Amino acid sequence: MSENKNCCCREDDTVLCRCEEVTLGTVRKWIADGYDTFDEIKRLLRVGMGPCQGRGCRDILLREISAMTGKPISELSPGTIRPPVKPVKISLVGRDYSGGDHK
Amino acid sequence: MSWKKTADAAVIGGGMMGIATAYYLKRLGVRDVVLLEKNTVASGATGRCAASFRAQWGGELNITLGKACIDRWEQLEDHLGVDMNIERYQGGYLLVAYTDSQYEQFKKNVALQNSMGVESRLIDHAEARKICPGLSVGDAVGFSFYGRDGHADPMVSSFAYQEASKKIGVRIEKFTEVTGFKVGDGCVKGVKTNRGYIDTDVVVNAAGPWAGRVGAMAGLNIPVKGERHELLASEPVEWGVCPTMVMSFEPDYYMFQRPHGSILGGCGPGKYRAEAAPFDDYEMGDCWNFLEHMTGLMRKVLPRAKGVRVVRQWSGMYDITPDLQPVIGEADEMKGFWVNVSGARGFMFGPIAGEMVAEKIVKGSTSLPIDEFHWRRYAEGRFLVEPSVA
Numbered sequence: 001m002s003e004n005k006n007c008c009c010r011e012d013d014t015v016l017c018r019c020e021e022v023t024l025g026t027v028r029k030w031i032a033d034g035y036d037t038f039d040e041i042k043r044l045l046r047v048g049m050g051p052c053q054g055r056g057c058r059d060i061l062l063r064e065i066s067a068m069t070g071k072p073i074s075e076l077s078p079g080t081i082r083p084p085v086k087p088v089k090i091s092l093v094g095r096d097y098s099g100g101d102h103k
Numbered sequence: 104m105s106w107k108k109t110a111d112a113a114v115i116g117g118g119m120m121g122i123a124t125a126y127y128l129k130r131l132g133v134r135d136v137v138l139l140e141k142n143t144v145a146s147g148a149t150g151r152c153a154a155s156f157r158a159q160w161g162g163e164l165n166i167t168l169g170k171a172c173i174d175r176w177e178q179l180e181d182h183l184g185v186d187m188n189i190e191r192y193q194g195g196y197l198l199v200a201y202t203d204s205q206y207e208q209f210k211k212n213v214a215l216q217n218s219m220g221v222e223s224r225l226i227d228h229a230e231a232r233k234i235c236p237g238l239s240v241g242d243a244v245g246f247s248f249y250g251r252d253g254h255a256d257p258m259v260s261s262f263a264y265q266e267a268s269k270k271i272g273v274r275i276e277k278f279t280e281v282t283g284f285k286v287g288d289g290c291v292k293g294v295k296t297n298r299g300y301i302d303t304d305v306v307v308n309a310a311g312p313w314a315g316r317v318g319a320m321a322g323l324n325i326p327v328k329g330e331r332h333e334l335l336a337s338e339p340v341e342w343g344v345c346p347t348m349v350m351s352f353e354p355d356y357y358m359f360q361r362p363h364g365s366i367l368g369g370c371g372p373g374k375y376r377a378e379a380a381p382f383d384d385y386e387m388g389d390c391w392n393f394l395e396h397m398t399g400l401m402r403k404v405l406p407r408a409k410g411v412r413v414v415r416q417w418s419g420m421y422d423i424t425p426d427l428q429p430v431i432g433e434a435d436e437m438k439g440f441w442v443n444v445s446g447a448r449g450f451m452f453g454p455i456a457g458e459m460v461a462e463k464i465v466k467g468s469t470s471l472p473i474d475e476f477h478w479r480r481y482a483e484g485r486f487l488v489e490p491s492v493a
Contacts, residue, residue, distance in 0.1 A: 035262075040143050043150055043258035046363075051338050051414055080417075083389050087338055087412035094409070095399030100242060102403050103201060103354045 016064070017057040019050020027061065031068045038062060038079040048079065051087055106298060107274065110137040112305040112464070113294050115281050115317055117142075118149035119257070120449045121309035122264040123457025126183075129273045131465040133305075136273045139296060141280035145261035148311045149450050151387070151419030153334060153357060153369055154257035155348055156451035157196050158221045159249050161212040161490035164475060165428075166219050168455055171471055173251050175454045179260065183267035189260045192362045193253030197226075197234055198491075199243045199351040206244040208490050213247050223249035235347050237407035254348060254359060257450050264454075281310075284321040284440075291321065291439040305464060309443040309457075312420040313385065314430075318442065323434050326478055327444050330423045331384040332371060333393040335416040337408070339364025344408055355493040356400045366408055368397050371493050387418045421447035424478075426486040431460060432477035442478070447492075 012025030022045045030044055038061060041047050047061055048054030058078060066073045084093075111133050114125040117140030125138040140146070156176050158169035175182065179189055200206035209225060216223045224247065231246045232238055265275060276298065284306070285293040293302045310317045312329030319325075345366055350357040358368040373380060375396040394416050402409050422444050424430050429452065430444040443460045445452045459469045475487065 037143060039146060043145055044262055049336075049415070051412075053414060082415045082417050083391075084394070084413060084416070087414045089410055089412050090337070090398045090401050091409035093394055093398045093413070094402040095395050097399045097403040102400055 016060050017045070017047040017050070019052050019056070020046040022047050024064065027064060028068065031065055036065055036069050038065065038077055041065075042079055054079065054081070107137070108300060108302060109135070110274075110301050110303040111135040112137070112307065113301055113303045114138045114307045114309055115294070116140065116147070116309040116311060116313070117144035117261070117265075117275070117277070118147050118309065118311050118449050119261055119264070119453030120149075120311065120443050120445055120456055121307070122261055122268060123453040124307050124309055124443055124460050125273045125275075125457075126264050126268040126271070127458040127461035128464065129268065129271050131461050133461075133465060137301065138268070138273060138275045139279045139281055139294065140275070140277050143277045144265045144275065145258045147313075148420040148422065149261055149453070150258045151334070151417060152257050152450050153254070153359075153367060154260070154450050155196070155252070155254035155357075155359070157249070157252035159196055159198060159212065159216065159223055159247060159252060159491060161208065161215070162488060163215065163219070164472060164487070165489055165491075166216055166221060168452065168471060170219070170221060171455045172451050173253075176253070176255060176451070179255075179263065179454065183263050184270075185263045185266045187259055187263045187266065189255045189263055190362050191253060191255040193251055194347045194359070195234065195248050195250040196252035196348045196350055197231060198247045199240055199349065200245050200247075201243055201351060201353065203244055205353065209245065209247045212491060216249070221249060223247055235345060235349060237344070237405065238349065239404055239406050248347075252348065254361070256361075260450070281317055281320065286321060286437060289436065289438055291437055304439045305441070306439060307441040307443055307460060307464075311444060311449055312422040314422065314442060314444045316385075321437060321440055323437060323440065325430065325442055325444070326425050326481055327430060328381065328423045329384045330372065330380075330382045330421040331387065331418050332369060332421050333389065333397070333416060333418045334367060334369035335394060335397055335413050337366040337411045338414050340366065340411050344411070345405055349404065352491065352493045354400070356397070356404070358401055358405060365414075366401075366411060368401050370397055370400065381423070384420065387420070389416050389418060422449070423447065425481050426489070427492045428487040428489055429456065429473075429476040430478045431456065431473050432479075435479055
């Protein structure tokens with residue numbers, strides 16, 4: 001796989017997803033096994049599910065899928081970007097149910 | 104990509120119910136099994152669910168099957184022969200009763216469960232706080248608990264079935280949407296998809312919340328509707344914030360911590376959606392009202408989590424049947440057309456339901472009882488009564 005001219009500069013042990021500590025090598029193995037969409041890799045390896053929610057890894061993963069499948073990035077689904085926009089404390093958004101009205 | 108125009112059996116839907124059905128059909132000797140999934144495996148209800156399993160049910164049938172499910176979940180990786188970690192964790196379900204009538208029901212459930220070999224028990228406030236330190240449910244009447252109930256990763260578990268299925272030769276066709284059926288002489292003859300036609304005498308509709316729509320394409324009335332349920336996940340935090348599955352049926356909520364560290368919380372739509380049930384949802388989506396309500400519940404029930412940050416909210420889908428129980432069997436009016444729908448428990452139930460449906464198709468009989476789940480019961484006026492559902 002390192003022969004691919006699009007990714008030869010990035011070694012297999014390079015960490016692609018820092019939140020979940022997933023390496024390029026692991027991702028490449030699974031893309032080759034048919035998990036060749038952003039969502040499948042996310043669901044399998046948790047790439048994009050950590051505190052950064054894909055801000056760091058989304059583009060790198062899409063580039064890797066594109067390099068290995070030959071599909072242009074513009075044709076790949078980038079997955080779903082979910083709320084909240086930034087991690088938010090439970091106490092900050094939660095309704096006050098101290099009066100017992102949660103029932 | 105090559106397209107094979109025939110199969111001995113076609114399974115529709117790549118959730119746990121479908122992928123497990125395909126796997127066991129092949130394992131029981133059906134030669135050519137194909138799984139048709141409109142997106143990718145675990146992209147629908149299963150991959151989005153809270154992914155827990157329990158034997159704490161209130162009806163005999165569900166307790167029998169729940170026990171079998173736990174046995175299967177406890178050994179899933181070995182059973183499938185795959186080297187994948189489904190992150191199973193068995194910290195029990197701590198069910199909370201807020202009213203006397205709920206607690207009376209728990210007493211009956213525990214007595215029945217105990218008589219069937221499920222060692223659940225009623226517990227008091229002191230023990231509940233021992234199991235889940237920091238729990239704040241002073242307004243609860245009582246609790247029941249069973250330590251073998253637990254949870255796992257829904258996505259990796261589905262992929263474990265996918266890998267095991269591929270290994271034994273099941274064909275998995277992703278991005279393949281069913282568009283219709285060929286039928287004749289009271290039999291199903293084939294499946295039409297966006298990628299081509301497949302000639303087959305056996306079809307299993309395991310499309311979960313979408314099973315009603317798939318059934319309608321064959322002219323069948325399968326009584327299933329979708330209901331969107333939402334969840335949220337926190338950043339990973341130190342283990343022990345919520346080491347058991349804390350769950351209540353009314354008010355309807357659950358919260359628990361995954362081995363990975365995230366705290367997950369979810370609830371039904373009754374309390375935060377403006378419109379009233381019954382719902383008829385087929386699209387996912389997120390709403391602010393859910394976030395506000397669920398984090399409110401977490402502040403109230405698990406105050407120690409109040410400083411933890413929510414990183415993500417999303418939604419999944421419950422397959423709602425008239426009695427919230429599974430809909431399983433071969434259509435009376437169409438030979439070869441099978442339905443395998445869980446009634447909003449496809450993750451926990453799939454590994455057993457898939458095997459039972461495969462047994463029924465291949466051998467004509469099953470080792471565990473599933474016949475009562477046939478949907479002809481509704482026409483006959485019989486509803487299965489299960490008190491332990493939200």
